[in-house]
Amino acid sequence: MYQFKKIEKKWQEIWEKEHSFEAITGSEKPKYYYLVEFPYPSGAGLHVGHVRSYTALDAMARKKRMMGYNVLFPMGWDAFGAPAEQYAIKNHIHPKEAVKENIKTFKHQIQELGISFDWSREFSTTDPEYYKWTQWQFLQFFKHGMAYKAKKNVNWCPTCKSVLSNEDASGGVCERCGSKVVQKEKSQWVLRMSDYAEQLLDGLNDTDFEERIKTAQINWIGKSTGAEVDFKIAEVDQKLTVFTTRPDTLYGVTFMVVAPEHPILEEYKDRISNLDEVREYQEKAKEKTEFERTQLVKDKTGVRIQGLTAINPLTNQNVPIFISDYVMMGYGTGAIMAVPAHDQRDYDFAKKFDLDIIPVIEGGDTSKEAYTGDGKMINSPILDGMTNKQDSILKMIDYLEKEGLGRKKVNYRLQDWIFTRQRFWGEPIPLVYCEKCGWVAVPEEDLPVLLPDVTEYEPTDNGESPLAKIDSFVNTTCPHCGGKAKRETDTMPNWAGSSWYFLRYMDPHNEKEMASMDALKYWGQVDYYNGGMEHATRHLLYARFWNQFLYNIGLVPNKEPFRVRVAHGMILGEGGEKMSKSKGNVINPDDMVNMYGADALRCYEMFMGDYEKEAAWNEQGLNGIYRFINRVYRAGEMINQEEGYTKELEQLLHKTIKKVTEDIDHMKFNTAVSSLMILLNKMEEIGSITKQDFRTYLLLFNPICPHVTEELNEMYGLGEALWKSAWPSYEEDKLVEREKTIAVQVNGKVRATITISVDDEEDVIKEKALQEENVKRYIEGKEIVKTIVIKGRIVNIVVR
RNA sequence: GCCUGAGUGGCGGAAUUGGUAGACGCACAGGACUUAAAAUCCUGCGAACUUCAAAAUUCGUGCCGGUUCAAGUCCGGCCUUAGGCACCA
Numbered sequence: 001m002y003q004f005k006k007i008e009k010k011w012q013e014i015w016e017k018e019h020s021f022e023a024i025t026g027s028e029k030p031k032y033y034y035l036v037e038f039p040y041p042s043g044a045g046l047h048v049g050h051v052r053s054y055t056a057l058d059a060m061a062r063k064k065r066m067m068g069y070n071v072l073f074p075m076g077w078d079a080f081g082a083p084a085e086q087y088a089i090k091n092h093i094h095p096k097e098a099v100k101e102n103i104k105t106f107k108h109q110i111q112e113l114g115i116s117f118d119w120s121r122e123f124s125t126t127d128p129e130y131y132k133w134t135q136w137q138f139l140q141f142f143k144h145g146m147a148y149k150a151k152k153n154v155n156w157c158p159t160c161k162s163v164l165s166n167e168d169a170s171g172g173v174c175e176r177c178g179s180k181v182v183q184k185e186k187s188q189w190v191l192r193m194s195d196y197a198e199q200l201l202d203g204l205n206d207t208d209f210e211e212r213i214k215t216a217q218i219n220w221i222g223k224s225t226g227a228e229v230d231f232k233i234a235e236v237d238q239k240l241t242v243f244t245t246r247p248d249t250l251y252g253v254t255f256m257v258v259a260p261e262h263p264i265l266e267e268y269k270d271r272i273s274n275l276d277e278v279r280e281y282q283e284k285a286k287e288k289t290e291f292e293r294t295q296l297v298k299d300k301t302g303v304r305i306q307g308l309t310a311i312n313p314l315t316n317q318n319v320p321i322f323i324s325d326y327v328m329m330g331y332g333t334g335a336i337m338a339v340p341a342h343d344q345r346d347y348d349f350a351k352k353f354d355l356d357i358i359p360v361i362e363g364g365d366t367s368k369e370a371y372t373g374d375g376k377m378i379n380s381p382i383l384d385g386m387t388n389k390q391d392s393i394l395k396m397i398d399y400l401e402k403e404g405l406g407r408k409k410v411n412y413r414l415q416d417w418i419f420t421r422q423r424f425w426g427e428p429i430p431l432v433y434c435e436k437c438g439w440v441a442v443p444e445e446d447l448p449v450l451l452p453d454v455t456e457y458e459p460t461d462n463g464e465s466p467l468a469k470i471d472s473f474v475n476t477t478c479p480h481c482g483g484k485a486k487r488e489t490d491t492m493p494n495w496a497g498s499s500w501y502f503l504r505y506m507d508p509h510n511e512k513e514m515a516s517m518d519a520l521k522y523w524g525q526v527d528y529y530n531g532g533m534e535h536a537t538r539h540l541l542y543a544r545f546w547n548q549f550l551y552n553i554g555l556v557p558n559k560e561p562f563r564v565r566v567a568h569g570m571i572l573g574e575g576g577e578k579m580s581k582s583k584g585n586v587i588n589p590d591d592m593v594n595m596y597g598a599d600a601l602r603c604y605e606m607f608m609g610d611y612e613k614e615a616a617w618n619e620q621g622l623n624g625i626y627r628f629i630n631r632v633y634r635a636g637e638m639i640n641q642e643e644g645y646t647k648e649l650e651q652l653l654h655k656t657i658k659k660v661t662e663d664i665d666h667m668k669f670n671t672a673v674s675s676l677m678i679l680l681n682k683m684e685e686i687g688s689i690t691k692q693d694f695r696t697y698l699l700l701f702n703p704i705c706p707h708v709t710e711e712l713n714e715m716y717g718l719g720e721a722l723w724k725s726a727w728p729s730y731e732e733d734k735l736v737e738r739e740k741t742i743a744v745q746v747n748g749k750v751r752a753t754i755t756i757s758v759d760d761e762e763d764v765i766k767e768k769a770l771q772e773e774n775v776k777r778y779i780e781g782k783e784i785v786k787t788i789v790i791k792g793r794i795v796n797i798v799v800r
Numbered sequence: 801g802c803c804u805g806a807g808u809g810g811c812g813g814a815a816u817u818g819g820u821a822g823a824c825g826c827a828c829a830g831g832a833c834u835u836a837a838a839a840u841c842c843u844g845c846g847a848a849c850u851u852c853a854a855a856a857u858u859c860g861u862g863c864c865g866g867u868u869c870a871a872g873u874c875c876g877g878c879c880u881u882a883g884g885c886a887c888c889a
Contacts, residue, residue: 001839015885170885212883215804219885244889255887262830300887326887336889344801345887413888533883609812612805614882621812621826627840628825671814674824681824743820748870750820774856788869794819798869 002633004597008707012114020723021065021073024505025519029070033523035502035562037531037675038076039103045107047579048587048605048617050773053530053568055602056611056667058534059499059703060114060528063664065116066699066727072523074505075110075117077103080131081494082160085425089457093427096451099126102382109590113598114706116723121508125427125497132448133514134496135430137550138419139441142431144553146192147419149439153261153739156184161189161459165493167220167538175547183286186463189420189429189490193545197221197412199559200544209565210612216536222413227397229337229406231256231310234318235271240310243411245334247400248392250358251380252339254350255446256310256321257302259329260285265305270444273306277372278323285325294497300349313405314382321644324349332411339778341366368703417542418491424457426491434485443479449487465489499546500527502561514555521557531563532570539567566667569614571605576616587774588616600626606669606704620751628677629708632701635683637654637714642690649693650734652682657730660700669704691718696728737792744769745796746778754795762789769795 015021034057039050062074079099088095103124110117123130127549141147147175156162157167159179163186168175200219204214220456226245233240240256258264260282269275277664302324309318326345327336340350341359347370350357357366360380364371377383377392382399386392428449430442442449452473457466467473467489478485500514507519531539540562566688573585574579580586592601604625611616645653656679663672679697683689695718698709702722719725736758740763744752752772756765766787769775777796782799789795 161837210805212804219803222885222888224888240889246889324887327887328888331888333889338889343889345889348887411888413885537884547869607812615812618812618826624826630840670812671824674814675825741820745870748868753820786869788819790819793816794870796819796869 002630002708004599004708007711008112008598011710012111012706014602014724015114015116016119019120019569020070021061022118022120023072023074024070025300025522027070029068031072031523032061032064032069033072033525033527034064035074035505035526035529036537038078038498039106040081040083041080041099041106043087043098043102045105046589046602047571047745048589048592049571049579050110051569051589051601052571052605052611053114054110054113054115055605055704056669056704057530057663058117058488059606059669060667062116062703062706062723063564063661065723066702066725068726072121072505073117074121074508075115075119076122076496076501076505077106077493078123078501079126080105080426080427080492080497082162082423085423085457092455094453095457096126099124099493101138101586107463111512112593113589113602116706122500123504123508124428125494125501128448129511131427131497133504134427134492134500135442135447135449136444137500137514138427138492138496138544139430139444140553140555141191141549142439142441144549146195146549147189148192149186149187150190151185152190153183154186154188155181156180157187158504161461161463162422163418163420163463165414165495167417167495167541168493170537174301175315184463188418189431189488191419191541191545193417194412194414196545196548197223197414197546198410200414200541201426203544203548203560205690206560206562207565210303210567212361212533213536213540213565213567216533217541220414220537220541223410223411224412225408226393227400227407228333229313229400231313231319231337233321234309234311236268237306238264238268240321241333242335242337243409244337246339246342247396247406248377248380248383249339249342249360250312250314250337250387250396250728251383252358253312253319253337253340253342254356254358255319255338255353257324257327257336257346257349258305258321259327259334260323260325261329262323262334264308264335265323268308271307274303277303278305281323298344300324300352302326302349302353313400313403320355322349322353330411330415340370341368342372344370344372346370362383377436410480416533417545418489419496421493422459422465424451424454424459424490424496425685426465428491428495429488431488432476433476433488434480434483437478437480437482437485440478440480440485446479465491467491495539495542498643499543502529502543503547503550503556517557519532526562527559528564528566530566530568533567536567567612569610569612572614572616574619576618579617585617592622596626597629598620598706599708600629603629603673603705607673608722609668609670611669628680629705631680631684632697632705633708633712635680635697636687638687638689639694639716640688641690644687644692645696646690646693647687648686649679649682649689651737652679653693653696654730654734657700657728658695658735661727661730664703673704691716695719698722699725699728739791741794743794744772744775745794746775747798748796751775756792758792765789765795767793769797 036053036057058627060768061071065071084095084099087098092681155164157164157174157179159177172181173182201223208400224245227247228241228243230239230241272278303321305321308321310321312319338346340346342361348381358379359366360378361375362378363373374389377386383392397408430449431439434440452470454470474486476485476487503515506523507515510516547556548559550556551559579582604622607625656675660672699722702709713722739755740756741753741755743750745756752774754768766789779799785800786798
């Protein structure tokens with residue numbers, strides 16, 4: 001059994017002392033930027049899931065360095081946010097103290113794993129030197145009209161007592177605590193992310209993200225193409241505009257529906273004869289949570305608005321207007337034209353309220369259900385007889401535009417980013433409110449706006465940030481007129497700091513700028529970015545938006561910040577369930593490092609399965625890897641005095657170099673490890689190896705198992721330290737097997753195997769095949785129709 | 801409902817992209833070493849069916865069909881499952 005504790009500590013100290021993994025900005029070497037999502041340093045400490053992704057990227061980074069690249073592989077801390085705050089509230093210490101402690105623990109745990117992070121670039125989002133620039137960038141949004149204060153219905157979590165963004169309130173529940181989110185009207189700072197919908201969608205074409213990640217983003221942005229159509233209102237001089245993806249069905253409109261919050265109701269309340277009924281419905285709708293409104297209500301409800309009637313712009317016929325909560329104010333125009341013959345929801349509503357159903361597309365039986373398929377247009381003068389849906393839509397839009405009745409319109413599900421939180425532990429928003437001048441930016445030289453040292457961090461019930469209670473923080477002077485002013489007391493969401501941290505790594509100690517243009521240009525895009533699937537629609541979208549904005553105002557050189565984005569699979573507990581404290585199946589990486597060593601833990605996590613898929617923990621598997629590493633350790637005893645590669649091993653060595661080289665690049669770590677196992681099996685079978693055999697073996701294994709390989713290299717005096725050495729190369733012509741065993745099939749079934757030489761011609765191979773006893777048995781008395789010989793692969797004899 | 805993936809032994813998973821399915825590892829079984837255990841080493845290990853044995857045969861990659869000399873891999877249609885979106889007009 002090898003002394004992994006001693007060995008691992010020794011090499012970690014050497015790497016630290018020699019600054020082995022520090023990236024050099026401006027180096028002549030080609031650059032490569034690997035990034036893993038920086039962790040939230042929670043009190044629970046490192047998770048085995050962290051180990052998986054850190055090791056994976058570490059292996060890639062170590063290999064890339066050995067291949068001569070100037071590799072940037074940084075690490076930092078995403079430390080603003082509620083957990084640290086809650087911990088602080090409970091234990092009556094300042095969150096920054098709690099964060100300091102947690103970072104210490106995390107860093108220690110990561111260092112014990114021997115991950116080759118460039119620690120010289122470390123920072124935390126909570127460092128004033130860092131959040132100064134987060135604030136500064138917020139001010140760029142503000143100054144470019146990209147941040148606005150709006151009173152709007154926001155997602156409010158009654159448990160966390162804070163506003164949530166749409167991304168944080170997905171499915172109508174609070175991302176953090178799982179409480180039902182309620183709608184609350186509040187004044188909030190909002191970033192105009194929806195302006196970037198098209199750019200965010202389009203930019204995906206310039207990236208190399210995994211398909212599932214692209215899909216998640218595309219779905220979240222939710223582009224749909226259609227038209228806006230203006231319906232006149234008969235009683236007043238006002239139009240009701242709707243968004244539809246099916247303008248081709250305009251002749252089938254028999255009623256309209258507006259959302260309960262639609263402004264038209266307030267505007268013309270005097271004309272609505274059944275206002276009480278309408279009001280009552282509006283109140284009921286408000287009480288329902290978003291969740292109930294979208295998930296539970298299958299039965300349609302609604303109220304006809306008496307006193308307002310719309311006019312179909314094509315037929316000039318009157319159509320009634322309803323309010324119903326199946327129409328959302330937040331999407332489109334908050335009003336729809338209803339075509340019950342060809343839309344299921346409209347159909348359900350029409351049936352319930354006994355409204356006309358006019359089919360405009362042939363097919364189906366519209367007395368039974370809405371027909372949503374394609375067919376010939378009917379009852380539609382300008383479209384009658386057309387059969388192609390796309391053509392009908394285009395023709396209708398064309399007509400509407402010509403007649404001034406509507407226009408082509410693209411709609412997005414993506415909404416603006418609600419950017420304020422009523423929390424203590426976040427970046428203060430660097431704005432002050434002056435009665436005379438309105439909202440004014442804090443001058444750049446006064447940044448950062450520091451979080452005050454106080455003793456109370458509790459969120460308040462009235463939805464105000466705890467900072468609002470601190471007079472010394474709130475009261476200030478207006479930078480513009482010098483009069484009395486009050487600071488904004490809301491803070492930023494913790495997605496703010498993570499929206500640009502990858503830029504700061506390029507120039508982390510810059511006191512004058514967020515990062516210098518030289519450094520930004522040198523490092524360019526993040527070449528390879530790894531993170532969890534849970535961030536595919538939040539962090540990843542925010543960071544892309546943020547970077548695209550910075551690009552548009554000339555602060556960064558690349559429009560897309562990340563080239564490749566991959567997501568690791570989750571590590572599940574031994575039973576295949578998600579690890580959780582309550583299930584008691586949490587594996588602590590420290591325990592594993594103590595029992596088996598960091599090298600074994602790393603190697604096991606690389607071997608346990610497909611990197612992108614989830615994998616269940618299995619300690620026996622880890623023990624198996626531990627045995628394997630011990631065998632590698634003992635392999636040194638087989639070293640002989642011969643020079644070069646052992647003849648018998650040469651081909652397999654070249655093959656393994658190729659395999660490991662390619663597999664690490666493609667994140668197929670499991671097969672990389674297995675090919676090293678195969679090579680070791682062969683070495684043991686031969687029982688004797690050269691120094692060069694072993695040196696190559698150690699070089700190949702080093703990215704995954706850095707400590708023990710480095711130790712063995714030194715112990716047997718095989719050469720320069722591995723981390724300073726070049727990655728081994730293979731020769732194509734050494735890969736060719738001179739002798740090979742191939743299968744012989746008769747009518748597609750394997751009947752024998754033959755050993756052939758690379759030089760054998762087709763007829764020689766054929767002859768060999770025909771001589772096999774078992775082959776003879778199957779072709780005897782039959783006619784050979786065809787013989788297929790694929791050189792070096794297979795022989796197939798077709799008989800009849 | 802729409803959009804992505806994925807289904808292979810007892811288990812985790814391989815398969816040069818159409819060419820011997822099950823590499824490698826775990827588990828299990830038998831053996832060696834040991835007073836014994838651990839550790840280590842050797843052998844076997846998809847199913848069925850023959851056989852004293854060796855060897856062979858048949859079936860087998862979610863299901864049904866197709867293309868091909870040849871299909872885990874390609875095509876068509878389903879089923880299951882994971883993730884994303886969803887009264888989104």
